[in-house]
Amino acid sequence: MKNKNFLFVIALLVSTIAFGQNELKVGYRAPNINITDYILNTPIDKDFSNKLILLEFWATWCGPCLEEVPNLNILQKKFEFKKDFVFISITDEKPDKVLRTLKRIPFNSIVVSDQTGKTFKNFIGDKDGSYSIPATILIDTKGIVKWIGTPHDLNDSILEKFINNKELSGSDYPNIDEQSGPIFIKSGEEKITDIAYKMIYDEASMYSFTLLNGKKNEFSMNVNTLREQGLYFDLNKNLISIISNLSNISESQIILPENLKEQNYSLFYKNKNFNTEKESKQDVKMNLIKSLHLTENVILKKTDVYVFKVQNKNKLEEIINETEVKNGFNGTHFLFSNLGMDDAIKSIGLYYKVIVKNKTNLNGKYDFILKNNSLEDMKKDLEIYGLSLEKLTEDIEFYKYE
Template sequence: MKKNILYLVFIMFVSKSLFSQTKLKVGDIAPNIHITDYISNIPNDKNFKNKFILLEFWATWCGPCLDQVPNLNKLQEKYKSKNDFVLISITDEKVDKVLRTLKRIPFKSVVVSDQTKQTIKNFGINAFPTTILIDDKGILKWIGNPETLNDMILNNFLDGNEISMSQNSDRPVILISENSTKIEELKTIDLGYKTTTIDETMYSFSLFKGIENEGRGYLFDFNSEGNYQNWNQDLITLISNLTNAFKKHIIIPENQKDKLYSVFYKNSLFKNEKEERNKIKNLLLNSLSLKENLTYKEESIYVLKIVNKNKLQEIFNEKGGTDGYNRTHFLIANIKIEQMLNTMSRFYNTVIKDETGLLGNYDFILRNDSIENTIKDLEHYGLTLGKSKAKIPYYEYVSTH
């Protein structure tokens, strides 16, 4: 481990915390389903005992979860006449947050929330989306990804037949963190991960050499933890992420082009995300003995402006957020406009400038099959996106040695 550490500022009040959880398997008795809120398609009979249950664990920020909604809606329509069958979509989020998503993506299932998170703990869920089939005797019959759920599996399930092992799936898609990708791949840089995720850590910065043929990932939670992690990335990718510049606008020394790095940072007393990203960039450059030179060139861009502020709903007092996308939509939740535009800019590989003057956090669900459809969907929120020209910064990095 020591040979991988390049730079470490300091760590305050670090402690170790471990936990374990029993993993359920097919054939086990299903744990209790605890529901705090019925949100949509509320059934008259809320007693699910002696019923066949399709239990779908999902989240508003989970792209693959929302990808599967049309498939689950079709299943709900097909089997709606079966009075002993119920399809439940369960999250652990606040009701108003779920309702904002339902306005743009309709669910036909019974949509509920367990804000105590007890159901997630009971079932040992560590990934979204996860689908579980529970028969009328309360036995787990199938656990897997909704993408692999089909009529054959459901028919066997509802007829009381055994579901073969080949029909069972164990392929969860996203680890349960609104901004995470494959945390388990951090084994070789476990120290950096621990120093940024343990609650008692107040401030830390760690820079590691990347490991060839290991997973790459990115996680940040500035809103609630002041936490930034980006591992096994090339230098241009790291700088692009920290500056919001396109990779084509970043120039680095030849001897840095084939190297990989992992960055871990936490500042529990952070004040501003933009300032924190700039701090991380400067720490990174200083540790690699690089300095930054900026030049500007005029290019075609898009500009976002506000037309009707009354169509926007600002989000208050919510922790966490996401600015990702799935195969059909941008999925923006509790995120600032500037950050959303950064995601859209990278997706369309074009600069999008914010001229709305909006400083709050917002939710957006926007089609991403074309920029024209994205523009149409932005109009639903009282925003307009049009073409313009602007001088764009080019970042060149040179050695200080």
């Protein structure tokens, strides 16, 4: 169904997703580990029965997962003397996609995939089909689950006890209650979800626009299904962010009255007679400006900009026949997966609060893993992909609202 993912997003607004609500528990027999593809560090002996197993669930788009890889590599090196102890990193993605990440992030573990999703479902899946990653499970030689947590919770002491079949104490287990997910909508705030559900299910409603005041320090989210369903939501976002997303320009190019800079809004738009996403976004913006009694003026200002260019196209690997787009970041890197240059550049501009222009003339989709601690370090990573980032001073359009 077209709206499956969208409905899942809306469901997040009215429910709590808790870590570890699947049926698997310490002391239970572990389900079978189903593997469809061996991708890296393939062992000669693929029979994992009667072996100690560290099973790590991860994905190429999961920032926290990749952030923990160096720690797992160190732990594996420390315990490599234990020949019947295997580290397995499992994803549910296609090998080609995984290999693109492995070119940049070294894994010492046995990297595998289960494209059926059975292993994810049986080990860490919740009843609604969702799951939390990264997740790590220790399984003993008899197939019994001895520990459930995340790579961040894992340490030498836990693994020493595990390989020596010693009992793990309460301090060795993560506090599951503290890892529960956020409640996005508090009781008494049903108005937002009422509007969202009405827009989805009310077939009589063909065109509508609603703008509500938002709140600071509350959960915010953008949902855009204009291409498939003509729906667009901005939940509890500041005005600069909303206009930036609708106009596809940097937040640095937007000038607002002082009294509106700190105001948050929740915006709901439905148009079943939409044409293109670009036209629909323009319609949303015009409704927004009208609702706030603003006028838009475009002015030119000379300012610093960062320009993306292609230096060596042969270094770029265009993604073909992949539909899933998943992106993330961690404390050190951006993780762009199957993303167009415009979208990647927009994310970088928002992160560094600078104006970034795309002069690559690239229309394809690509994977990028880029350092995010500074623009200078990111420039070095871009060279690996045959791209450059150049700082220039240009006349730039600024959008002023009064």
